[in-house]
Amino acid sequence: MSHFYLQDGVLCAEQLPLTSIAAQFGTPTYVYSKAALLENFSAYTRACAGRDALVCYAMKANSNLAVLKLLAQHGAGFDLVSGGELLRVIAAGGDPKKCLFSGVGKSADEMRLALQHEILCFNVESVQELHRLNQVAGEMGRTAPVSLRVNPNVDAKTHPYISTGLKESKFGVAYDEALATYRTADSLPHLTVVGIDCHIGSQLLEETPLLEALDKLIELIDALAAEGIAIHHLDIGGGLGITYDDEQPVAVGSYLAQLFARIDQWRAAKHGGAPIKVLFEPGRSIVGNAGILLTRIEYLKHGETKNFAVVDAAMNDLMRPAMYEAWHGVQPVVARPTATQTYDVVGPVCESGDWLARQRDLAIEPGDLLAIMSAGAYGMTMASNYNTRGRAAEVMVDGALPHLIRKRENPADLFALESPLPGL
């Protein structure tokens, strides 16, 4: 069930009309539904009930402290990709011991920070990184828990920019080199091998590539066991897609049931039924459909060949259309009974690529509010200050109550860290 729905011709977030959010907080504003977030998260926890499993929310999708705190309180761990993200988890009261650290470019400082906070595991992406981590851990008198991000070379069948499991990808260790890399990891004195992981891509609409990747990881775990290298957890990454338009995403429960069935079958056959901990790193499927971007129409501009609805949100607020030609639904907040016209919905930024939606049939007038749908994931976290535009406010709705969870930035915030040359 969507928590954004029309009631008496007005689009609401839970029980609150979006018109009242615009009146109170202005536009552009990201609006999230607390109930939607928790519902999406609990689809994972329900499917993991009674299992040794941990859902490490991929916070790059949406890292607002309110989102993190809510998920942490419901038992989430976190998948992070920078020291900054770890500091966010800590600020939100999340548990670093439930954190995975992914990413191809971890700095020594970031490793130190993560070791100080005793994170669950480093998802290591290269042999060079193993050596650096071993050195940093040694200097600190620590042992770093590691997993190798293995590139299973399966085609995730998604947009090339968000497909990460193919041979040519910068991510992970090549499948054929995984055994040798594990041997290196095992031989380094300040590392302990604890797991194996992969992440093959994002916005996946079929479970087959994920289950193929699982099979590849299983093969490797068996090969490692034969060499005396024990793997205690298996991390299958994130990647489940959501509905932006008319996509039919895989249901979380059904995907996890298939995955656990496969794992149980393998454990029973090969490891005497001994369980293995299973980790997940979902991002988009937790937050994507739990948020919208609320924007107001500044002008309707009727060009020679096209009509434009110029709105107050832009590519700096929601990068996805400009960057991936991503499709987001556009819904007027207050429906008009008049005839529609076809519009491109564009922002005020000085780039032709600054569009949010193209060729949409809308019955709209200047001053109307529009909701850009399914904008909860990779929306605010990818926002920039291009054109010295302050980033949007963020509001989380709980029932009929709006909570401002991030204030709108003002221009003075944006140049506060800058200083002119001395003497000028």
Ligand code: LLP
């Ligand atoms: N784990 C790792 C190692 C990842 O790199 C990602 C996403 C995730 C988990 C979470 O994947 P999800 O469950 O959200 O599919 N900005 C792009 C998406 C980039 C995804 C990057 N990695 C977009 O807006 O579509």
